[in-house]
Amino acid sequence: MIVVHHLNDSRSQRILWLLEELGLPYEIKAYQRDAATRLAPPELTAVHPLGKSPVVTEEGATIAESGAIIDYVLRHHAAGRLAPPVGTPDHEAHQQWLHYAEGSAMLPLMLNMYVARLGEAGAPLHPRIQGEMANHLSYVDRALEGRDYLMGKDLTAADIQMSFVGEVAGAFGQFATYPNIAAWVRRFQDRPAYRKALGKGGPYNLGPKD
Numbered sequence: 001m002i003v004v005h006h007l008n009d010s011r012s013q014r015i016l017w018l019l020e021e022l023g024l025p026y027e028i029k030a031y032q033r034d035a036a037t038r039l040a041p042p043e044l045t046a047v048h049p050l051g052k053s054p055v056v057t058e059e060g061a062t063i064a065e066s067g068a069i070i071d072y073v074l075r076h077h078a079a080g081r082l083a084p085p086v087g088t089p090d091h092e093a094h095q096q097w098l099h100y101a102e103g104s105a106m107l108p109l110m111l112n113m114y115v116a117r118l119g120e121a122g123a124p125l126h127p128r129i130q131g132e133m134a135n136h137l138s139y140v141d142r143a144l145e146g147r148d149y150l151m152g153k154d155l156t157a158a159d160i161q162m163s164f165v166g167e168v169a170g171a172f173g174q175f176a177t178y179p180n181i182a183a184w185v186r187r188f189q190d191r192p193a194y195r196k197a198l199g200k201g202g203p204y205n206l207g208p209k210d
C-alpha cells in the first residue's frame with residue numbers, strides 16, 4: 001500500500017490528486033506545518049532526511065520529490081494511464097514537463113515569494129525575478145494555447161506536476177496576463193478527482209475559491 005506523507009497546504013496535495021485520478025488505494029500520514037514558521041514538523045525527517053513533503057513510502061521504498069514520486073507511481077501502478085506511451089515523442093515532452101516544474105519553473109516563483117519578505121532591500125532583485133517569471137509563465141501559457149491540458153485534450157500526469165506552478169501563478173495575480181494558464185487551472189480544479197483529493201488532504205490555500 002502506498003503511504004503519502006502529507007504536509008497540510010503543500011505540494012503533496014498533487015500526489016493525492018494523482019492517486020485519486022488513478023483510483024488507487026493509499027494511506028495518508030498527516031503532518032502539520034508549524035503555525036508560526038510554516039515549516040514541516042521534525043517527524044518528517046524520520047521519513048526522509050530532507051524533512052520535506054511529499055514523500056511516499058511503499059514496501060521498503062522511500063521516494064521524495066514530487067516529480068520522482070509521480071514517475072514512480074506511473075511506472076509501478078498506472079498501467080499506461082495518464083502518460084503518453086514510452087518511445088513516442090509525446091512521452092519525451094511529457095518527461096520534460098515532469099522535470100521542468102520543480103527544476104526550472106518554480107525557481108522564480110519561490111524567489112518572488114522569499115524576496116518579497118525583504119521589502120525595499122529586495123528591490124534590486126525584482127527586475128530579474130519578474131523577467132524570469134514572465135519567461136516561464138509565458139512559455140507555459142503558449143504551450144496551453146488551443147489545448148485543454150498540456151499534452152492535448154486529455155489530462156496527464158504532466159498537468160498534475162505542473163499544477164502547483166499554475167496555482168502559485170494565480171496567487172501572485174498572474175491570471176489576467178496569462179489567460180490560458182487561468183483557464184487550465186480552473187479546468188483542472190473542477191475535476192472530481194482533484195476535489196476528492198482536497199477533501200482528503202484538508203485545507204489548501206491554493207485551491208479553488210468557490
Ligand SMILES: N[C@@H](CCC(=O)N[C@@H](CS)C(=O)NCC(=O)O)C(=O)O
Nearest residue numbers: 010011039040052053054065066102
Ligand atoms: N521540489 C520538492 C519541494 C518539496 C518542498 O519544499 N515541500 C514543501 C511543501 S510545499 C515543504 O515540505 N516545506 C516545509 C519545510 O521546508 O519545512 C518537491 O516537489 O517535492
